[in-house]
Amino acid sequence: MTRISAAALVLLLFGGRALAQKEGLGLDLTDDAKKDEQKKDEQKKDEPQEAAKPEPSKASAVADKQPPAPPPTLGEREIIQEDRVKSVQRKVYLKKHRFELAPSVSTSINDPYYSKYAVNIRGGFYLADTLAVAARFSWLGAFGTGYVYPNDDVRTAKRDFQSRIFYSVPQWMTMGDLEWSPLYGKVAIFNSILHIDAYLLGGAGVVQTETSAQRGLNPAVDLGIGMRFVAKDYLAVNVALINTTYVDQPAGTTKGATQNLMMLGAGISVFLPFRSTGREAE
Amino acid sequence: MRAHRWAVLSVGLFSSLPVFAQSSEDEAGDVAEVDKDRVGPLRERIPPVSGHLFRKKGRFELSPSASLSIKDAFFTKYMLGVALTYHAWETFGIGAHFTYAFPVVAGAAQVCNSDPTAGPVGCRSPTMTELDGRAPGQINLIGGLEGQWAPLYGKFSLFAESFIHFDIYALGGVALVRYAGPAASGLGSSTDTTVGGNAGVGMRVFLNRWLTLRAELRDLVYRENVLPLPATQLRQQIFFELGFSMFIPSVFTDQ
Numbered sequence: 087m088t089r090i091s092a093a094a095l096v097l098l099l100f101g102g103r104a105l106a107q108k109e110g111l112g113l114d115l116t117d118d119a120k121k122d123e124q125k126k127d128e129q130k131k132d133e134p135q136e137a138a139k140p141e142p143s144k145a146s147a148v149a150d151k152q153p154p155a156p157p158p159t160l161g162e163r164e165i166i167q168e169d170r171v172k173s174v175q176r177k178v179y180l181k182k183h184r185f186e187l188a189p190s191v192s193t194s195i196n197d198p199y200y201s202k203y204a205v206n207i208r209g210g211f212y213l214a215d216t217l218a219v220a221a222r223f224s225w226l227g228a229f230g231t232g233y234v235y236p237n238d239d240v241r242t243a244k245r246d247f248q249s250r251i252f253y254s255v256p257q258w259m260t261m262g263d264l265e266w267s268p269l270y271g272k273v274a275i276f277n278s279i280l281h282i283d284a285y286l287l288g289g290a291g292v293v294q295t296e297t298s299a300q301r302g303l304n305p306a307v308d309l310g311i312g313m314r315f316v317a318k319d320y321l322a323v324n325v326a327l328i329n330t331t332y333v334d335q336p337a338g339t340t341k342g343a344t345q346n347l348m349m350l351g352a353g354i355s356v357f358l359p360f361r362s363t364g365r366e367a368e
Numbered sequence: 369m370r371a372h373r374w375a376v377l378s379v380g381l382f383s384s385l386p387v388f389a390q391s392s393e394d395e396a397g398d399v400a401e402v403d404k405d406r407v408g409p410l411r412e413r414i415p416p417v418s419g420h421l422f423r424k425k426g427r428f429e430l431s432p433s434a435s436l437s438i439k440d441a442f443f444t445k446y447m448l449g450v451a452l453t454y455h456a457w458e459t460f461g462i463g464a465h466f467t468y469a470f471p472v473v474a475g476a477a478q479v480c481n482s483d484p485t486a487g488p489v490g491c492r493s494p495t496m497t498e499l500d501g502r503a504p505g506q507i508n509l510i511g512g513l514e515g516q517w518a519p520l521y522g523k524f525s526l527f528a529e530s531f532i533h534f535d536i537y538a539l540g541g542v543a544l545v546r547y548a549g550p551a552a553s554g555l556g557s558s559t560d561t562t563v564g565g566n567a568g569v570g571m572r573v574f575l576n577r578w579l580t581l582r583a584e585l586r587d588l589v590y591r592e593n594v595l596p597l598p599a600t601q602l603r604q605q606i607f608f609e610l611g612f613s614m615f616i617p618s619v620f621t622d623q
């Protein structure tokens with residue numbers, strides 16, 4: 087439970103910041119003071135040159151006789167003005183107030199004896215560009231006849247060490263998550279550009295196991311990380327590592343045990359509406 | 369084998385990304401938001417990700433690392449290693465790696481007794497001596513040659529205030545694996561060496577022009593002798609690795 091509290095606190099702290107983000111502003115590396123200075127310069131340029139020209143005076147006559155001043159060096163302000171290309175330019179695809187539908191497949195990576203495979207469908211709605219609420223349903227019986235697949239070590243453990251391996255058999259799970267994506271960037275691949283974001287997720291839900299018929303659904307919590315590679319306005323490929331924790335009483339034992347189901351998954355994301363809202367801000 | 373199929377599926381998904389991206393150029397009408405960088409007027413003059421902080425071509429990469437095996441039934445391996453890679457191209461390098469492992473009894477391992485005459489009934493964690501030579505996966509050394517392909521270079525904006533430059537790479541190669549397998553005498557273990565292959569993905573975060581933080585997920589596949597001899601078993605071992613990379617020479621030119 088402390089993990090849930092910590093995750094909730096982090097999301098609350100940074101969620102406000104995410105909500106405060108203005109749509110379409112993206113990134114601008116020049117600070118406000120420099121922007122003001124730039125505006126003043128532009129105003130000066132607009133004024134008629136005649137107005138700027140001073141009346142001829144004795145002082146100017148003396149100045150005319152002095153040697154010409156060296157050409158001005160390019161200062162920091164000029165360099166920034168010249169630099170029209172920012173390190174990571176403004177966000178060109180935005181997710182705020184869009185829906186995301188994401189089918190995926192995943193496999194467990196932490197169970198030494200039994201492998202699990204799942205087909206997932208996830209729907210999300212973006213409250214802000216960096217904050218989403220999502221619901222996920224996972225079905226673990228889509229591959230083969232069972233829900234878990236023993237490896238060779240099960241045989242070795244039972245034959246040579248008389249191990250009694252009590253294992254949980256998750257059948258399906260449904261989870262509600264909050265997703266926070268503080269990292270946004272882009273990558274070059276094969277001379278093409280992909281926009282990416284990385285996210286953290288946390289939430290709660292229920293897991294149905296083979297013993298749930300006697301004991302009911304098992305409450306569960308989610309914690310995970312993921313990355314989305316955006317190929318088009320409406321299409322992305324995502325990878326995620328999600329750990330689902332629940333308490334189950336496996337068949338053959340009267341003891342309940344905490345189960346950690348860590349799944350590595352990959353899939354696609356389809357965004358609705360298809361067009362990014364980023365274009366409206368331009 | 370299922371894991372392999374999934375790996376192929378994942379690679380397929382990522383490989384298809386540039387195809388999706390490229391096809392958008394053929395669309396008539398408005399240019400999609402994510403395509404604007406690709407087809408904009410500055411495209412010819414500005415690289416896809418500007419401000420390329422780090423170049424690898426023609427440099428050596430020396431990488432000390434620490435790694436941990438995951439999904440272990442009998443032995444968890446804590447490993448210290450070093451790798452030396454030469455980056456012949458910006459996106460491709462070849463290298464050698466050497467890793468020394470310290471196997472300990474895994475948390476999932478258990479030995480049970482149901483015979484009251486043989487001792488206390490119940491299950492407990494086995495000792496190293498009980499597993500030695502009887503349980504598979506007691507790796508001691510891994511060395512090998514591998515190729516590294518880094519097609520992805522990018523940068524992240526962190527809170528719109530700072531930037532993280534990184535690259536993502538795939539690796540694959542052959543490996544010599546030294547492990548403690550079952551002894552022919554039936555007592556204790558004997559050291560055996562076998563050939564395997566490994567594949568993985570990694571990410572480098574560039575800290576400056578010569579130093580990176582590196583994380584890697586690696587899958588080692590090899591064949592091991594198991595009881596009863598002369599049986600063998602194809603084993604799959606996953607490692608998570610964390611380390612630094614030092615690039616030599618420490619300076620580079622942009623082109």
